[in-house]
Amino acid sequence: MKWTHVGWLLAGLLTASASLRAADVTLTVNGKVVARPCTVSTVNATVELGDLYTFSLIGAGSASAWHSVALDLSNCPVGTSRVKATFSGTADNTGYYKNQGTAGNIQLELQNEDGTTLNNGSSQSVQVDEASQSARFPLQIRALxxxxxxxxxxxQAVINVTYTYA
Structure with a gap:
């Protein structure tokens, strides 16, 4: 074989190999590391306010007595240190939860044990007890x-609770 043929052969191979190059590839990997949820022990809670008298709710700002309710979570996995509860429901124009029953000029007020009002969209976080692997949200509610x-x-009012974990 003559050297001129070898030169042409090499030139052809180099040209062909340039066109056979692979395209660049970007591989994107997504995911999350999240805390496993606790077991919701208090799945539903009903608070009975009892019979309230109209004469005791005539004045602006008048309210019933507070009624306690606790939301409990158990079996929180090791590594879950906090639970956040976010409260939602139908609000009326005062910002409190709307009475969806037939009594007029009544709202429902939800508070935590420290007296902080938890209106629609409010959140509260509590620490998970490491020894018992549980969390508790002590709350109180009243008609206002x-x-x-x-x-x-x-x-009547329905207040939904959504939990997130950290």
Whole structure:
């Protein structure tokens, strides 16, 4: 074989190899490391306010007695240190939870044990007890007549709770 043929052969191979180069590839990997949830021990809670009298809810800002309720979580996995509860429900124009029963001029007020009001969209965080692997949200609720002039009827509200873990 003559050297001129070898030169042409090499030139052809180099040209072909340049066109056979692989394209660049970007591999993207996504994911999350999250805390495993606790077991929700208090799946549903009903608070009975009892019979309230209209004469005690006539004045603006008048309210019923507080009624306690606790939301409990158990079996929190090792490594879960905090639980955050976010409260949601139908709010009325006063910012409190709307009474969806038939009584007029009544709102529902939810507070934590420190007296902080937990209106629609509010959150509260508690520490998980490492020894018992549990968490507790002690709360209190009452009927309230922000503007006064409560009228007779039923009282009902639904407050949803969403938990997130850290």
């Amino acid at each position: 007549s922000v503007n006064g002039g409560a009228t007779q009827g039923t009282i």
